[in-house]
Amino acid sequence: xxxxxxxxxxxxVDILRRGAxxxxxxxxxxxxxxxxxxVVPPGTAAAWDMPGSTCTETEGRGLSLNPDPxxxxxxxxxxxxPGEADLATDPxxxxxxxxxxxxxxxxxxxxR
Numbered sequence: 001x002x003x004x005x006x007x008x009x010x011x012x013v014d015i016l017r018r019g020a021x022x023x024x025x026x027x028x029x030x031x032x033x034x035x036x037x038x039v040v041p042p043g044t045a046a047a048w049d050m051p052g053s054t055c056t057e058t059e060g061r062g063l064s065l066n067p068d069p070x071x072x073x074x075x076x077x078x079x080x081x082p083g084e085a086d087l088a089t090d091p092x093x094x095x096x097x098x099x100x101x102x103x104x105x106x107x108x109x110x111x112r
Contacts, residue, residue, distance in 0.1 A: 001028075001073075002038045002094060004053040009036030011101030013080070016093060025089040027079040036079060044091045050098055 004012070006029065013036070016024040028037040040055065048055035 002040050002044070002048065002050075002053055002055045002089075002091075003035050004038070004098060006033055006036055007105060008052065008098060008101045009038070011104055012094065012097040015097040015100050016089065019093070019097070024080060025087055026082045028073055028076040029079045031075050031077065037073065037076065038089045038094055039087075040091050040094065041088045048091070050095055052102065053098060
């Protein structure tokens with residue numbers, strides 16, 4: 001799972017939904033609304049190097065993606081639940097979307 005600040009994550013979700021390609025997989029948000037977590041394929045953490053984000057490995061435990069009301073991580077809820085999204089977000093597409101989101105946020109902040 002790739003975790004990012006909520007503002008950047010929401011921008012990235014919009015970018016991924018508008019763009020061509022694989023789209024966006026399930027996304028969690030924490031109860032405080034501070035972060036978003038993108039479900040990515042197994043093995044992504046080994047090569048993840050995006051500043052401002054973290055990628056956690058499930059160490060073989062996997063992540064249950066049942067579309068029931070209970071999210072798989074305590075203290076979170078679904079922004080995009082399984083069943084309404086692809087199985088996982090492509091790491092390369094997510095990296096590009098997060099980079100674009102960071103640039104958009106920086107430009108917007110500099111216009112103030």
